[in-house]
Amino acid sequence: MPGPLYEPKFGSPLLVDQSFYRRLGSEVERRRLVDSFIVPIRSGKAWQALAGQVCRIVAVEGPQVVDFNAWNLHNPRERFWAARTKQLHSAHMRVFDRFWSCLHYLRPMATVTGDSVGYGIDEDGAGCHDLLGTRCDPYVHKMLTGEDLDVCCHSNLARAVAPYRLCESDVHDVLNIFQVTGLTENGHQYFVKPCPAKKGDYFEFFAEIDLLCAISTCPHGDMTIPTWGPNAADPITICRPIGVEVYSVDQELLAGWRSPSVSDYGGMHGLSLERQG
Secondary structure, three states, X not given: OOOOOOOOOOOOOOOOOHHHHHHHHHOHHHEXXXXXXXXXXXXXXXXXXXXXXXXXXXXXXXXXXXXXEEEEOOEXXXXXXXXXXXXXXXXXXXXXXXXXXXXXXXXXXXXXXEEOOOOOOOOOOOEEEEXXXXXXXXXXXXXHHOOOOOOOHHHHHHHHHHHHOOOHHHOOOOEEEEEEEEEOOOOOOEEEEOOOOOOOOEEEEEEOOOEEEEEEEOOOOOOOOOOOOOOOOOHHHHOOOXXXXXXXXXXXXXXXXOOOOOOOOOOOOOOOOOOOO
């Protein structure tokens, strides 16, 4: 079996200080709640998580898939890069994995500090907190069903970020929190399984830079009713709200930490800036 393509060297930012992030995830008594809210079913919400804060996504009523986007709060051109994050870490995010930003910035935006689901890899090769797929959107839904649906995750996220002067084109590939996915053995086609989250389960991350975050409570709910195909039905009965909690952290816990800088690549991609005569 081939090994991973992206093997980090000693000192690489892929190799996080696990003791530091383990303390951040476990010493919850050294946090202070600064914001919390509930996102209703089939809707979206955006919020700020500042560098040095911890953000927790909570299944407040039971299983529910959540689509997550993130941007640099001060420069939305720098945003979460799901494809590269998948290559650098795994197709399913785990504790100590990092959310990497797009080019030309390429730095950790956040680091996973907690996951109460702890799904691992199952007998079908599937994992939880999915980077293989992306958000549902009204364009594919219309193509498959002929129906307009304004509560797809793409639309929910677009509405959520509109107050921050972002638009549909700013919505990007997501992390599907609490979603179990894999590839079929024969055709390597994308599949989903029922959401394993129970009431009170959470997924949390530490903000490495000032973030604008947004989530959509997916209109497919807990993924137990197919939305498309011969057995399709409206899954609204399996949709549940999601909680978000933002915490400040005891400054002693952050000793030695600093927000990462953008990539220091100094080349010009082979382009020449010599003056023309």
